[in-house]
Amino acid sequence: MERRSGTIHQERANSGTRSLFPRALWVLLLTLVSAFAHGQESPARSVYFAGSGNAPLDQHLVQLLKGELEPAISLIEVSEDQLATLDSGPIITVGPAAFSRARQANRSAHILAMLVDKSFISGFAERSPGQITGVLYDVPLIRQALTGKAILPQATKIALLATADSVELYEPLIDELPAYGMSARIFLVDSNDKLIPTLVRALGYGDFLLAAPDSAIYNPRTIKHILLTAYRRNQIVIGPTQAYVKAGSLASSYAPFPEMVELANDFLERFFESGQFPEPSYPEHFRVEVNAQVARSLNIPLPSREDIATRVDRQLTVNGEVSDE
Known part of the structure; x- marks a missing residue:
């Protein structure tokens, strides 16, 4: 009986010891997990x-x-x-x-x-x-060109104004346009006093004038004269930015x-x-700003801004240009 009692006490002691080990291990595990998680937090x-x-x-x-x-x-x-x-x-x-x-x-x-x-x-x-x-x-010029075509679906010819220094801005666009059933011609402005005469020739060629972010031609000093000249000849200007739409350009895409x-x-x-930046890039999504007053004055049916943007996105997707922007 004495032996039996001693055995029971020993078993209880062993049992208590066994119960302590899992608890100690559990506490240790929690400590390690907490420390690891703390170490994984984003540093300031x-x-x-x-x-x-x-x-x-x-x-x-x-x-x-x-x-x-x-x-x-x-x-x-x-x-x-x-x-x-x-x-x-x-x-x-x-x-x-x-x-x-x-x-x-x-x-x-x-x-x-x-x-x-x-x-x-x-x-x-x-x-x-x-x-x-x-x-x-800035907005990719092909997107701006398609913005104009979404408003004038029958447009096939685009007029471009450039100086000798800025003509290269338009070269990629000229290569891209045939895939969308359009073409473009660059009209070189040799000097400030030749701007309006050159603009008049450009407006006589194109279905609309596409403006690029070229400050030598499109700037606060010249934009009023450009827009008035286009308006008097019943022609529209697309681009180059939202600010110019407010001034009298018909429409412009923007991010x-x-x-x-x-x-x-x-x-x-x-x-x-x-530790490195990726290459410069355009945002994925663009919207469209329009001047409804100019459209009414020129008797041009104007789709909604959302409809124009959707048409442009669809064209770019079909022709595989989205990733190239």
């Missing part, structure tokens, strides 16, 4: 923001970016004087001037340029791949700010993963 990261100087525009972009970026990423606004002191974290710049200031102040900085045209940023990105990129602000910010966030995520 900083992105610097160098604005354009246009306070309402800059603050609008800041708010959109803060709403898109991960909570672990801090968006820090910096002044021009601070650019040279930044030694970590990428810089978002707004507009060509802000990019140029950041680039000159800090040659080693990784820069994501916003509100810049392809013609402006491409050279920098090619010379500094992975370090310089941009969310492109909305939320789309540009979404692409900027994608670029930043890829940067934090690899």
